Amino acid sequence: QVQLLESGPGLVKSSQTLSLTCTVSGGSISSGYHYWSWIRQPAGKGLEWVGRIYIGGSTNYNPSLKTRVTISVDTSKNQFSLEMNSVTAADTAVYFCARGNAMRGDCLFDSWGQGHLVTVSS
Amino acid sequence: VLTQPPSVSVAPGKTATVTCGGNNVGSKSMHWYQQKPGQAPVVVIYYDSERPSGIPERFSGANSGNTATLTISRVEAGDEADYYCQVWDSMSDQVTFGGGTKLTVL
Numbered sequence: 553q554v555q556l557l558e559s560g561p562g563l564v565k566s567s568q569t570l571s572l573t574c575t576v577s578g579g580s581i582s583s584g585y586h587y588w589s590w591i592r593q594p595a596g597k598g599l600e601w602v603g604r605i606y607i608g609g610s611t612n613y614n615p616s617l618k619t620r621v622t623i624s625v626d627t628s629k630n631q632f633s634l635e636m637n638s639v640t641a642a643d644t645a646v647y648f649c650a651r652g653n654a655m656r657g658d659c660l661f662d663s664w665g666q667g668h669l670v671t672v673s674s
Numbered sequence: 675v676l677t678q679p680p681s682v683s684v685a686p687g688k689t690a691t692v693t694c695g696g697n698n699v700g701s702k703s704m705h706w707y708q709q710k711p712g713q714a715p716v717v718v719i720y721y722d723s724e725r726p727s728g729i730p731e732r733f734s735g736a737n738s739g740n741t742a743t744l745t746i747s748r749v750e751a752g753d754e755a756d757y758y759c760q761v762w763d764s765m766s767d768q769v770t771f772g773g774g775t776k777l778t779v780l
Binding site for chain 1: 703705707709713714715716717720721726758760762764767768769770771772773774
């Protein structure tokens with residue numbers, strides 16, 4: 553059973569860069585048919601997909617965040633990461649990492665991290 | 675865009691229906707997630723109508739035309755949660771979530 557765990561600062565200053573890492577255990581991040589995603593959720597609001605990376609390096613991003621977001625992967629550490637620059641209070645949210653299963657040519661999130669609260673302060 | 679009702683209320687033992695509307699969603703695979711307070715979402719229905727192992731048979735799904743539906747039969751207090759629908763758009767390479775529906779068990 554694969555497990556995901558987010559880590560990183562819980563407080564980021566406005567205009568600076570948010571950096572989070574997701575560590576995958578119980579399975580290889582290099583396994584086929586899997587995309588590795590970031591999803592966020594502001595308090596009391598719904599889920600928002602941030603973006604995803606495939607082990608080959610290809611990425612897709614939410615168009616509303618694309619200019620500020622980079623997702624990367626480190627196979628040697630079985631980790632993938634999120635960087636979001638020029639953050640504002642609107643980026644305050646719980647950030648989840650999740651595994652996207654693409655075995656049927658789709659994207660189904662079958663494993664999630666517990667979530668990591670990031671607060672942007674002025 | 676996927677449109678869900680913000681809230682649905684149902685008495686215990688009755689049937690709850692959560693809808694997810696969008697342009698031609700029936701042509702895409704629909705997935706449904708249950709999220710309880712302070713927890714990560716968990717998939718309860720995938721590929722329109724399939725149930726993962728461990729999800730009660732009371733949960734079912736359908737997807738056709740412009741509306742997908744999550745149905746929970748014989749609702750229990752433990753089903754109280756937020757429910758989200760989700761699709762993958764292969765044309766734009768984008769994931770979309772519905773706005774979520776809060777299910778209240780009266």
